[in-house]
Amino acid sequence: MSTTTPTATRTAIVTGAARGIGASVARRLAEDGLAVAVLDLDEAACKPVVEGIEAAGGRALAVGVNVADEASVQAAVERIAEELGEPTVLVNNAGIIRDNLLFKMTADDWDAVMNVHLRGSFLMTRAVQGYLTKAGWGRIVNLSSTSALGNRGQANYSAAKAGLQGFTKTLAIELGKYGVTANAIAPGFIETEMTAATAERVGVPFEEFKAAIAAETPVARIGKPDDIAHAVSFFASEGAGFVSGQVLYVAGGPKA
Template structure:
């Protein structure tokens, strides 16, 4: 498929996991992809994997929690690749702890990286999108937005993504900008593997426990989330906006 031929996509937090899979999927379907992570060096492996398959991608380093840094790197992306049509807000961290044990620094870090970064990137991207009367913004929420023990900070940030998404869809819709979110359940990524390690379990055992609670009886893969992000970023979803799509194997 070449759904994204002629389009330029920015994917944040794209050095690994869902971000890397999303960058690869968009490039596979014809987009030129700006692969953004904290440093360009971290992003380079994703770029190398894309270009090895004939795709177009460039690595950029940026602290997306810094609005000025986002403005600078997005201007560079436009200068290098010619435009900005698609934004995927994927950058995120976890700092899990029970609420009464959670230091404020961990609350601040997770809200900043997971939510404020989405504001920063969307705020800068919308200026390009409004001017060209076209844009797609897809942000990563989580099933944890519904509440999850030990994740007060992460749950609040991911619920905030859903509110931000709904509001931006209202405000940017008149300019032909679609804004949606994807809320994954348990996905086998380096982040969930790190969570397993923190609770003293292997990644395999942690995934097996999650699979038992999931109607499809397995955990998800980054590529499965990337496929949904690609749908929402495509013209196949041209009349879809303001939505959060849960991708969690049927879990409730």
């Protein structure tokens, strides 16, 4: 098939899109002219994002899905293809944290994080890849983290985010000949409900927590969800077709 399909006819899927980074990504892709499926565990929580996109003249669909459940993922992707259009852009953003030091971390804490981040990204990508290869054009963007380099109290999260980088590079190798790229974005500290919860967990007021992080960041500020959305927009664009298998650290300064 042609690889010059107009962007306006394309459909993107964004997981974990009811709030935070995912919501910003969904809105940005809609601004770029894509129809956007807004996915999260609670479908009702996706409605405000969808309504905002539609109010701005875009097309969007709220879909409830458990990304770690095979049947739920398959049903969600089939519904999106039928109601919104066959997807050619996938952003695997859904994530959770279950932080603890290794000796306190339970097997359930480990499994929960692995299931959402790694199993979820695998199931979503496997369910979508057929549409991408059939179209002869596709973009997969996986959300990693600077925690992939190691972070105290995050053995599970760090391992999952590092695993996503290997997953991304393998997708790039396997799917490149079909016109599909796969890249990862590794955010640094981004102001979201999740990072606010981290500050609360360690007993530091969020404003103080953010100020301390900003003081250690070369650009002297913390990240915003729109910073990540901008990077996703690039990877999902027509012009990024020769960029694949890359990990972009969006962290306000250099990382290893």
